[in-house]
Every structure is written in C-alpha cells, then in structure tokens.
Amino acid sequence: MAAERFSTFGEFWPHYLREHARPATRAVHVGGTWVALAVLLSGLLAGPWWLVLLAPVVGYGCAWVSHMLIERNRPATFTHPAWSLLGDLRLAWLAATGRLGPELRRNGL
Template identity: 55%
Template sequence: MASNRCQTYSEFWPFYLREHAVPATRTWHFVGSTAAPVVLVWALLTQTWWGLLLVPVAGYFFAWVAHAFVERNRPATFTHPWWSLISDYRMFFLFLTGRLKDELVRAGVEDHPHARAT
C-alpha cells in the first residue's frame, strides 16, 4: 500500500514501519528525533531565534539521509507530513520502552539486519 493511499492513521502506521525496515534507518531517525528537541531547547534557552530554523533541519536531515542511502525509498514525510512526524516519535518512544520489536513484527518487518518487507 502506497502512503498516499492510506486513508487513516491506522493504515499508515504499519506502512510507515515497513518503510523503516532496515535497523540502520531507524538508528538515523533516532539521531534526528533526539537532535530536533535538543536544538529546540538550545534555541529557546539561549534565545537564539534563528536557531528555531534548525529544528526541522536537525530532525529531518538524518532521516532523509537514511531514506536516500540506507532504505532507498521516499520518505513518508512527503505525502503525510503530520502522520510521519507523529510516527517518528511513536517509533522512537516504542524503541526507548522496548516495545518496538512487537510493532515491527505486527507490521510484517522481518527481524534481521537488512530486513526489507514487501
């Protein structure tokens, strides 16, 4: 199912996970998911207002690099920006709480280093 064909978030979530099947892709996303709020807090605390422009750059740069060079697919951000942002942090917090593996299995993502669900 292409992301532009997802009509609901419940349809989008498994698609999103399948688009992040390679563990290295998720690692790059986690770097961005950590960097964005760090940059946000830095910009606010130092009142470096131009730094707010770096927040999306910090968040998306790493994710887009992963999609281009690791996963070799088109980021879901381009078709569903809000669902993608929500899913980035959902995936991140599931990882931090040790619950991501079960979600990946439910989405049909295989458990090996170069997994690629069809």
C-alpha cells in the same frame, strides 16, 4: 508511483514501519528525532532563537539522508507530512521505551 491513501494514522503506521524496514534507517531516524527535539527545546527555553529553525533541518536532514543512502526509498514526508512526523515521534518513543521490537514483530517486520 501514486501515493497510497490512508484515512487514519492507524492505517498509515504499518506503511511507515515498512518504509523504515532496515535497522540502520530506524537508528538514524531515532537519533535525528531526539537531536532535533533537543535543539528545538534548547532554542525555546534558552535560545538563541535560530535553534528553533535549525531543529527541523536536523530532524528531516537525518531522515532524508537515511532514506537515500540506507533504505533507498522516498521519504513519507513528501506524501504524508503530518503523519510522517507523528510516525517519527512514535518510532523514537517506542525505541526509547524498549517497545519497538514487539511493535515491529506485531507489524510483520
């Protein structure tokens, strides 16, 4: 299946949300994103240095497993890597600030 084309992150965002329609998928993504950020910051601020390399493995590992086992679709990382990362960060931030529900409803989910 050919990848959809997007000109802006704003166009990509509703697609990202549809690809993360199941609450369990979103929960694994959010948890993986926050853990990956904590690992990254730990590596940058206190070391050891290899934690910086471990951070994307943790974040993407959680995301990819959730797509395989829960959502049963292909991760957007493979076709839109930068926007997918931005989407993960936005999803985690909206969840942490209590604004994810309204955003999902606004996008028809």
